[in-house]
Amino acid sequence: MHRDAFTMSDRSDEDGDASILTATKPKTKRPPLYKVLLLNDDFTPMEFVVHVLERFFGLNHAQAFEIMLTVHKKGVAVVGVFSHEIAETKVAQVMDFARRHQHPLQCTMEKEE
Numbered sequence: 001m002h003r004d005a006f007t008m009s010d011r012s013d014e015d016g017d018a019s020i021l022t023a024t025k026p027k028t029k030r031p032p033l034y035k036v037l038l039l040n041d042d043f044t045p046m047e048f049v050v051h052v053l054e055r056f057f058g059l060n061h062a063q064a065f066e067i068m069l070t071v072h073k074k075g076v077a078v079v080g081v082f083s084h085e086i087a088e089t090k091v092a093q094v095m096d097f098a099r100r101h102q103h104p105l106q107c108t109m110e111k112e113e
């Protein structure tokens, strides 16, 4: 028996049985992703920021240095895109590490649209 994704009224089809089919939208929604952002400041040493990017974001030294320089010059950069839970963990790790070393480095997250 042929069934399709549209509404059919309550009547017999070719097979002889009554059919009520409800149109359904294919459910393809993925969980939202979050950008983790690093913010510039005037005091955190460049090498500390490079170390943070290597340690918590798995970047090699050249990638870490490049992103650090982008933040230094532009004020902010996306350092990664993650699920909500992973992004929260990264932000907490960076903020805690910076605080323990008494640097004012700021890290935040925002929903990717």
Ligand code: TYC
Pocket: 038, 039, 040, 041, 042, 043, 044, 045, 046, 049, 068, 069, 071, 072, 105, 106
């Ligand atoms: N602007 C800092 C300095 O000149 C370096 C820096 C880069 C600080 C990136 C924070 O997220 C940052 N020492």
